[in-house]
Amino acid sequence: MATDATTTEFQNPTDFRTDFHSEKISSATSYDGLHFWQYMISGSIAGLVEHMAMFPVDTVKTHMQAIGSCPIKSVSVTHVLNSLLKSGGPSSLYRGIAAMALGAGPAHAVHFSVYEVCKKHLSRDNSNSSIAHAVSGVCATVASDAVFTPMDMVKQRLQLGSDSVYKGVWDCVKRVVREEGFGAFYASYRTTVLMNAPFTAVYFATYEAAKKGLMEISPESANDEKWVLHATAGAAAGALAAAVTTPLDVVKTQLQCQGVCGCDRFKSGSIGDVIKTIVKKDGYRGLIRGWIPRMLFHAPAAAISWSTYEASKSFFQELNDNSNSDNVT
Numbered sequence: 001m002a003t004d005a006t007t008t009e010f011q012n013p014t015d016f017r018t019d020f021h022s023e024k025i026s027s028a029t030s031y032d033g034l035h036f037w038q039y040m041i042s043g044s045i046a047g048l049v050e051h052m053a054m055f056p057v058d059t060v061k062t063h064m065q066a067i068g069s070c071p072i073k074s075v076s077v078t079h080v081l082n083s084l085l086k087s088g089g090p091s092s093l094y095r096g097i098a099a100m101a102l103g104a105g106p107a108h109a110v111h112f113s114v115y116e117v118c119k120k121h122l123s124r125d126n127s128n129s130s131i132a133h134a135v136s137g138v139c140a141t142v143a144s145d146a147v148f149t150p151m152d153m154v155k156q157r158l159q160l161g162s163d164s165v166y167k168g169v170w171d172c173v174k175r176v177v178r179e180e181g182f183g184a185f186y187a188s189y190r191t192t193v194l195m196n197a198p199f200t201a202v203y204f205a206t207y208e209a210a211k212k213g214l215m216e217i218s219p220e221s222a223n224d225e226k227w228v229l230h231a232t233a234g235a236a237a238g239a240l241a242a243a244v245t246t247p248l249d250v251v252k253t254q255l256q257c258q259g260v261c262g263c264d265r266f267k268s269g270s271i272g273d274v275i276k277t278i279v280k281k282d283g284y285r286g287l288i289r290g291w292i293p294r295m296l297f298h299a300p301a302a303a304i305s306w307s308t309y310e311a312s313k314s315f316f317q318e319l320n321d322n323s324n325s326d327n328v329t
Contacts, residue, residue, distance in 0.1 A: 034316050039116050040109035042312035047108025050305040051100050056093035057297040058100075059084070062159045064290035065253040066263050077292055096158030099169045103151025111144035112309060115204070128212060130205045137204035141196040149192055150185035153256040160261045180259075188255035191271055195248030199241045206237035207306065230310045231303035238302025242294045247287040249294060251275060 034042075051058070063080050084092045118136035123129045154172045157165075166172040176184050210233035251274045257263045264277055278286040 034116075034313060034320065036113055036117070038313075038316040038320075039113040042309050042316065043112025044105040044109035045312050046112065046305045046309035047104040048101060049308045050108075050301045051104045052097065053304055054297050054301045055097050055100060057293050059093050059095065059159045061290040061293040061297060062156050062253060062257070064293065065250045066156075066160055066257045066261070095161075096155040096169075099151045099155040099158060099172075102169065103148045103155070107144040107148030107151075108305075110147050111140045114143045115140035128208070130209060133208045134201040134205040137200035138197045141200040142193055145189065145192050145196055149189045152192075153185055153188065156253060156256045157260050160257055160263075165260065187258075188252045191248060191252045191255055191274075194271070195245050195252055199245040202244055203237045203241040203302070206240050207233050207302075210236045230306040234302035234304075234306035235299040238298035238300075239295050242298035243291060246291040246294055247275075250278065250287055250289055253290075254278065 060077060060080050063084065064077070088095075115136050118139045119132060122136055123132035126132065154169055154176070157172055157176075158169070166175065211229060214229055214233060248271075251271055254263065254274050254277075255266065258265045264281075266273055266277070275287065282289070
């Protein structure tokens with residue numbers, strides 16, 4: 001059955017029998033009844049489902065944030081969407097989805113597994129600690145961003161450019177290495193971490209708090225087994241975290257897309273320099289460009305991600321329970 005870190009580590013009373021050696025217990029199971037690799041697979045599935053479902057919204061957001069991107073000059077969601085459909089048809093909304101798939105799966109596997117492990121150790125004395133959830137989220141994002149940032153850069157460049165700019169993922173990778181060097185893949189890493197650290201701190205703390213609150217409001221209907229609980233809490237967390245961190249997301253997009261379709265190039269990866277350029281070119285409103293599609297992306301994406309993740313965990317927990325039952329018999 002699906003549980004979270006706020007529940008007891010062992011669900012079966014027989015797990016507390018004194019004739020079991022602690023080494024045997026720790027080797028047989030992991031935190032929340034799952035093995036580390038099962039967290040990784042669950043996280044990978046959740047990340048792929050989330051990003052594939054919401055990819056068109058992410059494409060719109062990228063175009064809105066990339067100042068000077070062609071062929072779109074307007075910052076309106078409807079204008080950007082109409083321009084994309086007019087210039088390239090529905091397929092233009094899915095440019096770069098292959099790069100996303102290559103990066104999102106491994107990155108989310110790292111993200112969720114690191115989060116679960118950190119939460120296990122940091123919330124040992126207080127399973128409802130918001131600080132432990134927030135710190136665990138920060139640790140998870142630092143690790144996962146190291147995996148995802150290169151493919152995220154490729155994805156955003158493909159989202160902006162037509163087939164005449166890059167012919168695909170491999171063509172983009174080769175040209176970036178040849179023309180800009182390997183460091184270009186991590187030009188936005190510092191900004192990404194600085195953005196995602198507060199994002200995930202707000203995200204995970206809000207998710208855990210919202211889930212706890214929903215369970216207290218209606219314990220008979222909003223129990224830990226219902227996917228609606230995870231989806232609602234995840235949506236609230238995603239929307240709030242997205243709104244708070246939009247300015248840094250604009251900076252990240254500018255660094256990853258520099259030189260593509262008229263986007264500015266920066267002599268350094270300094271966040272301050274990018275912010276000055278954005279403010280000079282578009283005013284302070286330029287720092288919140290794309291906040292609407294960003295929230296429209298992260299609210300349902302978080303709902304999809306958490307409900308998928310918990311469903312995957314539930315599958316593995318049932319699988320482990322059946323396996324343990326077979327071993328006992």
